Amino acid sequence: xxxxxYRPTAMSPADTAEHDAVFGALARSxxxxxxxxxxxxxxxxxxxxxxxxxxxxTARLRKxxxxxxxGIEVGPDGRTRAHGNAVIGLRNPVxxxxxxxxxxxxxxxxxxxxxxxxxxxxxxVHGGVSALLLDQLCGEAAAAGGAPGMTGxxxxxxxxxxxxxxxxxxxxxxxxxxxxxxxRGHLKDAEGRPTVEAEGxxxxxxxxxxxxxKQGEERPDRFE
Amino acid sequence: xxxxxYRPTAMSPADTAEHDAVFGALARSxxxxxxxxxxxxxxxxxxxxxxxxxxxxTARLRKxxxxxxxGIEVGPDGRTRAHGNAVIGLRNPVxxxxxxxxxxxxxxxxxxxxxxxxxxxxxxVHGGVSALLLDQLCGEAAAAGGAPGMTGxxxxxxxxxxxxxxxxxxxxxxxxxxxxxxxRGHLKDAEGRPTVEAEGxxxxxxxxxxxxxKQGEERPDRFE
Numbered sequence: 001x002x003x004x005x006y007r008p009t010a011m012s013p014a015d016t017a018e019h020d021a022v023f024g025a026l027a028r029s030x031x032x033x034x035x036x037x038x039x040x041x042x043x044x045x046x047x048x049x050x051x052x053x054x055x056x057x058t059a060r061l062r063k064x065x066x067x068x069x070x071g072i073e074v075g076p077d078g079r080t081r082a083h084g085n086a087v088i089g090l091r092n093p094v095x096x097x098x099x100x101x102x103x104x105x106x107x108x109x110x111x112x113x114x115x116x117x118x119x120x121x122x123x124x125v126h127g128g129v130s131a132l133l134l135d136q137l138c139g140e141a142a143a144a145g146g147a148p149g150m151t152g153x154x155x156x157x158x159x160x161x162x163x164x165x166x167x168x169x170x171x172x173x174x175x176x177x178x179x180x181x182x183x184r185g186h187l188k189d190a191e192g193r194p195t196v197e198a199e200g201x202x203x204x205x206x207x208x209x210x211x212x213x214k215q216g217e218e219r220p221d222r223f224e
Numbered sequence: 225x226x227x228x229x230y231r232p233t234a235m236s237p238a239d240t241a242e243h244d245a246v247f248g249a250l251a252r253s254x255x256x257x258x259x260x261x262x263x264x265x266x267x268x269x270x271x272x273x274x275x276x277x278x279x280x281x282t283a284r285l286r287k288x289x290x291x292x293x294x295g296i297e298v299g300p301d302g303r304t305r306a307h308g309n310a311v312i313g314l315r316n317p318v319x320x321x322x323x324x325x326x327x328x329x330x331x332x333x334x335x336x337x338x339x340x341x342x343x344x345x346x347x348x349v350h351g352g353v354s355a356l357l358l359d360q361l362c363g364e365a366a367a368a369g370g371a372p373g374m375t376g377x378x379x380x381x382x383x384x385x386x387x388x389x390x391x392x393x394x395x396x397x398x399x400x401x402x403x404x405x406x407x408r409g410h411l412k413d414a415e416g417r418p419t420v421e422a423e424g425x426x427x428x429x430x431x432x433x434x435x436x437x438k439q440g441e442e443r444p445d446r447f448e
Contacts, residue, residue: 022268022275026261029278033285034258034317037250038294038308040285044246050281051246054253057274061257061264069340069347069388070262084262084343086350093258094318094341116293117318119308120360123293126310127375128359132352136344139351151351155379164293 013076023083024090031093035115087136098169100137106145106173106183108137114164125162127196130187133169134198138183141171142202147181149202162187162195171198179204237300247307248314255317259339311360322393324361330369330397330407332361338388349386351420354411357393358422362407365395366426371405373426386411386419395422403428 011019033054040047070084070091083091088098096118098110120126135154142148171185181202186194235243257278264271294308294315307315312322320342322334344350359378366372395409405426410418 018268022271023261026264026271026275026278029275029282030254030258030261033278033282034254036282036285036289037247037254037317038315039289039291040250041290042285042288044242046284047246047250050285051250051253053277053281054250054257057277058253058257058260060270061260061266061274064266065260065263066265067263069343071343071346084340086342086344086353089343091262092341092343093261116308117316118310119293119295119313119316120310121374122295126356126359127363127378128356129310131355131359131378131380132350135350135352135355150345150385151380151382153379153381154351154355155377156355156375157377158375161374 007071007073009073009075009081011076016076020083020090027089027091027093034093035117038116085136087133096133098133098136100140102140102144104144104146106141106147107170108140108144108172108185109168109170110137111166111168113166116164119164121161123164125164125167125187127156127158130158130162130196131156131198134171134185134187134196135200137169137171138185138198138200139202141173141183141185142181142200145173145176145181147173147176147202149179149181149204151200152180152203153201155199157197158195159197160189160193160195162189166190168192171200174199179209231295231297233297233299233305235300240300244307244314251313251315251317258317259341262340309360311357320357322357322360324364326364326368328368328370330365330371331394332364332368332396332409333392333394334361335390335392337390340388343388345385347388349388349391349411351380351382354382354386354420355380355422358395358409358411358420359424361393361395362409362422362424363426365397365407365409366405366424369397369400369405371397371400371426373403373405373428375424376404376427377425379423381421382419383421384413384417384419386413390414392416395424398423403433 073081075081083089087095089095096112100110102108118129169187174184175182183200185198187196189195297305299305307313311319313319320336324334326332342353393411398408399406407424409422411420413419
């Protein structure tokens with residue numbers, strides 16, 4: 001990963017909007033299929049038939065396809081587009097996806113629903129899924145506050161079980177020390193009680209610092 | 225969550241094997257569709273058509289379906305079946321899924337491939353995905369060594385970027401102290417270099433301890 005990883009999209013604003021609508025809807029449909037096939041109790045014959053039909057659709061999509069992960073593009077509006085991201089990616093059915101709100105004072109927050117595909121202990125959110133979401137949210141808080149970095153260390157403290165369903169999370173910058181940013185955050189259940197607390201240390205990588213020095217910028221505006 | 229969460233499956237061994245083959249294949253097909261739709265570059269018309277077909281398959285699977293997450297069943301062989309689990313679940317396309325090997329001296333290990341749906345920074349595994357996998361693996365090491373628990377605290381230290389692709393991970397019990405088990409582990413890249421280190425504290429919940437006291441067992445054999 002280096003500065004070239006953030007390539008501008010080749011599309012016009014109108015084409016970008018249509019592209020996102022079309023492929024966002026495709027990902028959403030697969031996300032719903034994913035949940036439906038987890039809960040289904042159809043007969044084995046029906047399951048076998050659906051499996052064959054899913055395989056045919058996969059073959060059709062693969063006829064014309066890239067081989068590289070989506071990476072991060074820069075959109076026509078100058079904002080980053082991380083459509084493959086495992087937490088926020090518009091095109092990624094693994095992602096819930098989280099819609100993250102941010103403010104320039106270094107805060108990030110989101111409300112979302114976690115379905116049965118995020119289960120660990122029976123009926124509860126997988127402890128590692130809580131870590132996944134909080135890593136993303138803490139990283140976004142660091143970036144929102146102009147002090148971005150890659151995760152250097154992340155500590156999760158599990159205060160109580162997190163039930164699947166409606167949840168929320170928030171994160172905020174606790175301290176900025178040169179190229180190191182400390183962020184705290186937590187996941188909250190439907191009653192607003194914190195269930196998992198996070199503290200993350202985010203470090204700006206050397207290539208980004210060198211790019212900044214070359215460009216005379218204080219902080220790269222697109223690193224997150 | 226309580227002791228009743230671990231319900232025995234109502235199926236015979238033969239029915240269980242067929243059920244797993246059929247629904248495992250369905251989940252695998254959806255996992256491949258998930259990856260294909262992320263990388264596809266088909267025309268918008270094709271993408272719209274496939275979206276409609278996926279929605280029809282979802283509707284078919286939902287005609288006969290449960291509403292609860294899969295939870296953890298106990299199979300006819302006495303082993304737990306966590307088919308909905310976000311890391312190891314046979315029926316969960318969000319899971320890679322990891323096939324975890326375990327030994328009774330408290331070790332767990334796995335080799336696996338992470339595709340583009342696990343991306344964070346361009347071309348790299350999402351830091352939170354590394355946390356997700358290591359949480360599961362550390363929990364399995366604790367259970368394998370007869371000292372299981374739910375995650376109480378988890379600390380991840382990111383030593384170097386983890387590229388998408390072929391990876392492995394391992395975890396081992398570092399210390400058992402009453403109902404608290406400390407586990408260490410790491411994720412390794414294709415060259416075998418550790419990329420992310422984990423230390424987890426796993427705590428046996430009160431309901432499990434009470435169940436043990438009632439049954440006169442030293443440790444519940446099925447908690448993980």
